[in-house]
Structures are given as C-alpha cells and as structure tokens.
Amino acid sequence: MAGHAVSGDRVVVVGGGPAGLSAAIELRIRGVRHVTVVEREQQAGGVPRYTAHFGYGWRDLRRLTTGPRYAAALVEHALHHGVELRTGSTVTGFGFPSADATTVELATESGPEELRAAAVVLATGVRERPRSARLVPGDRPAGVYTTGSLQQLVVLHHQRVGTRAVVVGAEHVSFSAVLTLAHAGCSVAAMVTPLPQHQTYRALALATAGRRRVPVRTEVDVAEIVGHRRVEAVVLTDGTRIDCDTVVFTGGWVPEYELARRAGLAMTPGAKGPMVDAALHTGQRGLFAIGNLVHPAETADVCALDGRDVARSVLDWLTLHQWPDAIEPIEVEAPVAWATYHSRGITLRVDEFVHGRLRLTHGGEVQWISTPQTWVPNRSITIRSGEMRTTSRPFADHRLRLDVLR
Ligand SMILES: Cc1cc2nc3c(=O)[nH]c(=O)nc-3n(C[C@H](O)[C@H](O)[C@H](O)COP(=O)(O)OP(=O)(O)OC[C@H]3O[C@@H](n4cnc5c(N)ncnc54)[C@H](O)[C@@H]3O)c2cc1C
Structure with missing residues (x-):
C-alpha cells in the first residue's frame, strides 16, 4: 500500500525495465499519487524478461533468481503498489511548457498522446552494438545476432538458431550468449576478442565456455562474414577462417540515448548516456536519468537500486522545486x-x-x-x-x- 500522498502531480517513468519499475514502486511507496511507467514493448520487465538464467536480484530483492522471474516479480510489485503501466507505448519526445512541467509525447496503438508530468525519470536502458554499427565487411547473410536478439529468439519465441556459432566478444554477456546457444543446441566454435584476455570472472568462464571446451581467441577480431543466404564462415583479422552458420555480436553497449538527446541533455563523454549528478538530476529541470541508460552496463540490481534512490530526489524536486545550476562531468x-x-x-x-x-x-x-x-x-x-x-x-x-x- 502506498503511504500518504505528497503530491497530486504525475511522475512519468520512461522504460519499464528493472530501473524504471523500481523507481515507480519506490515513488508510490513514498506517497506519489500518480506514477505512470511507459514501456514500448507489450510487456514490462526490460532485458531480464529474456535472459533465462540465474544471476538476478541479489542486491535489491535479497535473493538470486532467473531473469524472467525477476522481471515478473518487479511487474507484480509495481501493480500491487498501484503503478500505472502503459505498455505498447513509446515516448517520442518532450515539451517544456513551464519551468516546473514537462509534457511527454507518446506514440500509442490508438495514436499520439500527451501526458503532463511534474517529473520524468528516463530509464530507457542500453542495447548492444549490432554488426551494422561495427562496420564488419562481407556478405549480409542470415544468422547474425546480438546477444539480446539471440535471447529474444530463443527464450521468448522458442525459435531454433544454427548449429555452430562464433561469439564476438569475451565479456560477461558473451558467456551468457554461450549458455543460450548451448540451450538452443548450437555449439560454439570460438569466442573472439581483440583484447589479450577474456574479461569475465574465471569461475563464470569455466562454468560456461570452459566446460564446453570453447576456445577463446584473443587479440583478433572479425574481419569478414562469408555466406550467401546463411552465414558460412567468419574470417578473422589474422587470416583464420572459422566455418560456422551463426555469429553473435556481444557487448559493445550503447545507451538508448535518442530521447535524452532530443531533450537536449549533455552526454557523458565515452559512456554516451546523459550526464547526471550524484542525485541523478540531468541538465534539464524535472528530468532524471537512471539505470543502464546512464552507465552502460551494470547488473540489473544496481539499476534497480538507482531506481529506488532516484525516488528521494524526485520527491525533493516535487516539494522544494530546486534544481542544480549545472551538472559537471567527472x-x-x-x-x-x-x-x-x-x-x-x-x-x-x-x-x-x-x-x-x-x-x-x-x-x-x-x-x-x-x-x-x-x-x-x-x-x-x-x-x-x-x-x-x-x-x-x-x-x-x-x-x-x-x-x-x-
Ligand atoms: C544477455 C544478458 C545477460 C544478463 N545477465 C544478467 C545477470 O545475470 N544478472 C544481472 O543482474 N543482470 C544481467 N544483465 C543486465 C541486466 O539485464 C540489465 O542490467 C538491466 O536490464 C538494466 O535495466 P534498465 O532498467 O536500466 O534497462 P532495460 O532492462 O534495458 O529496460 C529499459 C526499458 O526501456 C524501454 N524503452 C526504451 N526506450 C523507450 C521509449 N522511448 N519509450 C518507452 N519505453 C522505452 C525498453 O523497451 C526496455 O524495456 C544481463 C544483460 C544481458 C543483455
């Protein structure tokens, strides 16, 4: 149950992942009467909806669970606390009619709409850089994924992928891709990283790639993808050709920053997410930013804690109407x-x-x-x-x- 109302004003949260849902829940617990989460997908929950392995919830829920169960728990808590979930709706822009109000422009299934908000929390997350953004030359065959698109295909749509894959990258998420491929019945011919070593924990590397004897090829990158209708091979920068029918590009996180840019926010150099201060204010009055949009990419529980903590800053704003003069980069x-x-x-x-x-x-x-x-x-x-x-x-x-x- 929510506590006493401190404001009749609406707070709009953009993005229904762990960060956005946690912010919305905490705002309701702290007494904000109208909290609306706008989520472009048909279901809220964000990335964990389709990362079907353990590793979620430790710091925020104090238990370890799988991605889909974690996402479902957050959605259930949000509904229980009276958060309004607007799924299937995309925020396309903002207007700033006065110093203390924001209009949030939505594209919904029934057409464009506007919501008036006293505060907006941006929690639009990150995406992995796909092949096109990495400018990998070669043919354009089927069978090329990011970890996210691979997991959506396997976990949400129960589709088959190929039989032999190359995973590009060797950070945490790359090893998660190895697991997903294994569950989908696809072996991994190699992991490839331009760095001199993999970048995950030894135990995780052993439990995923190690026990499946997947070689990690270091100090090389993918130079070319070969194949007509379907991937047939990749050629590495050292000239090695690896026969495969599937390529998964992993990591290379880019914040979903388009909306933040449209709002005129300054970005953190290198991270490319909106610049915030320690209380998660952005450079625009009334706009806060949290989660992986700000720091690409942390675990979901860290993003959820951002969500809980931003609620205090939002409440300060709703009651005191004070905003920092400038947001300084580190x-x-x-x-x-x-x-x-x-x-x-x-x-x-x-x-x-x-x-x-x-x-x-x-x-x-x-x-x-x-x-x-x-x-x-x-x-x-x-x-x-x-x-x-x-x-x-x-x-x-x-x-x-x-x-x-x-
Ligand atoms: C393969 C993989 C494995 C992972 N494994 C783990 C793990 O084991 N443990 C762990 O803790 N973390 C893990 N993570 C990381 C975890 O998923 C993220 O930390 C977490 O999802 C980030 O939460 P978020 O709310 O910031 O963003 P997201 O989960 O990305 O949610 C952002 C939401 O915003 C929505 N959105 C974006 N733009 C708009 C818009 N304009 N209008 C409306 N909605 C919009 C998106 O649809 C999305 O639902 C993994 C990630 C990946 C990719």
Missing part, C-alpha cells in the same frame, strides 16, 4: 574510458588491461585511492560514496578527476 584520463555517478557512488570503465592504483582527485587533492591491482576492461568498477573522503552526495558543484597511477 574528468578522466586514459586508460579510464568514462566515469559517471550512480546512486551509490561513481562507476567507471577502463579500456585496456592496466595495473596500478586508481585515483580520484578533486582540485589536486586525493579523495580516494585504490590498492595496486589489475583493472579489467568491460568490467564494472565502482567507488562507493562512503569510501570517498567527502561522503553523501559529494561534489555536486565541482569537477572530479580519475586516473591510474601505474
């Missing part, structure tokens, strides 16, 4: 690829294997420094707010800087 120096706030601190990525001490400074003063260790690309690195010298939503008005002391 400056980074290579090999730090990007850094952004999320609800519990700062998350960042490096773009090469590097050994050293990761250091966060502010005006030359060290706020946090790690022990010397090897930092792995494509893997989440988090600095919790409590570990930094200034705690609790720090630095909203200042620039932080991250680098690696080798």
Whole structure:
C-alpha cells in the first residue's frame, strides 16, 4: 500500500525495465499519487524478461533468481503498489511548457498522446552494438545476432538458431550468449576478442565456455562474414577462417540515448548516456536519468537500486522545486574510458588491461585511492560514496578527476 500522498502531480517513468519499475514502486511507496511507467514493448520487465538464467536480484530483492522471474516479480510489485503501466507505448519526445512541467509525447496503438508530468525519470536502458554499427565487411547473410536478439529468439519465441556459432566478444554477456546457444543446441566454435584476455570472472568462464571446451581467441577480431543466404564462415583479422552458420555480436553497449538527446541533455563523454549528478538530476529541470541508460552496463540490481534512490530526489524536486545550476562531468584520463555517478557512488570503465592504483582527485587533492591491482576492461568498477573522503552526495558543484597511477 502506498503511504500518504505528497503530491497530486504525475511522475512519468520512461522504460519499464528493472530501473524504471523500481523507481515507480519506490515513488508510490513514498506517497506519489500518480506514477505512470511507459514501456514500448507489450510487456514490462526490460532485458531480464529474456535472459533465462540465474544471476538476478541479489542486491535489491535479497535473493538470486532467473531473469524472467525477476522481471515478473518487479511487474507484480509495481501493480500491487498501484503503478500505472502503459505498455505498447513509446515516448517520442518532450515539451517544456513551464519551468516546473514537462509534457511527454507518446506514440500509442490508438495514436499520439500527451501526458503532463511534474517529473520524468528516463530509464530507457542500453542495447548492444549490432554488426551494422561495427562496420564488419562481407556478405549480409542470415544468422547474425546480438546477444539480446539471440535471447529474444530463443527464450521468448522458442525459435531454433544454427548449429555452430562464433561469439564476438569475451565479456560477461558473451558467456551468457554461450549458455543460450548451448540451450538452443548450437555449439560454439570460438569466442573472439581483440583484447589479450577474456574479461569475465574465471569461475563464470569455466562454468560456461570452459566446460564446453570453447576456445577463446584473443587479440583478433572479425574481419569478414562469408555466406550467401546463411552465414558460412567468419574470417578473422589474422587470416583464420572459422566455418560456422551463426555469429553473435556481444557487448559493445550503447545507451538508448535518442530521447535524452532530443531533450537536449549533455552526454557523458565515452559512456554516451546523459550526464547526471550524484542525485541523478540531468541538465534539464524535472528530468532524471537512471539505470543502464546512464552507465552502460551494470547488473540489473544496481539499476534497480538507482531506481529506488532516484525516488528521494524526485520527491525533493516535487516539494522544494530546486534544481542544480549545472551538472559537471567527472574528468578522466586514459586508460579510464568514462566515469559517471550512480546512486551509490561513481562507476567507471577502463579500456585496456592496466595495473596500478586508481585515483580520484578533486582540485589536486586525493579523495580516494585504490590498492595496486589489475583493472579489467568491460568490467564494472565502482567507488562507493562512503569510501570517498567527502561522503553523501559529494561534489555536486565541482569537477572530479580519475586516473591510474601505474
Ligand atoms: C544477455 C544478458 C545477460 C544478463 N545477465 C544478467 C545477470 O545475470 N544478472 C544481472 O543482474 N543482470 C544481467 N544483465 C543486465 C541486466 O539485464 C540489465 O542490467 C538491466 O536490464 C538494466 O535495466 P534498465 O532498467 O536500466 O534497462 P532495460 O532492462 O534495458 O529496460 C529499459 C526499458 O526501456 C524501454 N524503452 C526504451 N526506450 C523507450 C521509449 N522511448 N519509450 C518507452 N519505453 C522505452 C525498453 O523497451 C526496455 O524495456 C544481463 C544483460 C544481458 C543483455
């Protein structure tokens, strides 16, 4: 049951994945009367709806479950708490008729519509870079997927894929693709990564690719895809040809940022999601951003915690009508690829294997420094707010800087 109403105003959440649903649930629990989640798919739940393996819910639900069960639990909680779910509706843009109101433009099955909102939470998630965006030359045959499209085909539509695949990438999600292919009866001829090692946990690599004796080919990439109607082979940058009928491009996360751009928001360089401060405000009054849209890509429970935490900031906005003057980026120096706030601190990525001490400074003063260790690309690195010298939503008005002391 929701608590006492603090506002008759509507909050619109764009995107019904773990981040958006968790934000909506928390807003209702905290007493916001009208909370609408707009989701373009026919069902809410986001990516976990079709990632049919364990690994979901640890930090937010305090139990481990599968993707589809996790998504179903969040949808059930949302309905139980009185969240309005508008599925099959896509948010196409925003208007800002006054300093304290936003109009949300929807494309619905029955035509265009507008919702007036006192606050909007953007939670549109990420997608993987498909073959077209990676500019891989060669033929254009059938049998080329991303992990997401592969899992939708196998888990939601119970379709068969091929019999022998090459997986491009060797990060967490790439090993999830190996599992899905195995469940679909498709063997994996090789995983391919331009980096010198795979980028997942040893245990996960062993449990998925290792036990199926899948070779991980390092320091090579796909140079060409060969095949007329169906994939017949891939050619690697070292000239090796691998016969296969399926290619899965994994990772290479790109935030679903079109809407954020249309709203005129500044983007975090490198991450390409909207820039936020520690309280998840964007540069536009009334617009918040959370989840993998902001930090491509964290686990679902981290996104769900963003959702819970943004509710407090939304409530502050609805009651106090105060907005920060500027949203400052966190400056980074290579090999730090990007850094952004999320609800519990700062998350960042490096773009090469590097050994050293990761250091966060502010005006030359060290706020946090790690022990010397090897930092792995494509893997989440988090600095919790409590570990930094200034705690609790720090630095909203200042620039932080991250680098690696080798
Ligand atoms: C293969 C794979 C395996 C994974 N395995 C795990 C795992 O084991 N454990 C784990 O914790 N995490 C895992 N993840 C990550 C997890 O799925 C994500 O962290 C989580 O889904 C991110 O939540 P989100 O709400 O930010 O975005 P999403 O889940 O992507 O949800 C965003 C939603 O916004 C909707 N949307 C986008 N644009 C619009 C628009 N304009 N209008 C309306 N709706 C819109 C989308 O349709 C989507 O439903 C995995 C991901 C993948 C791809």
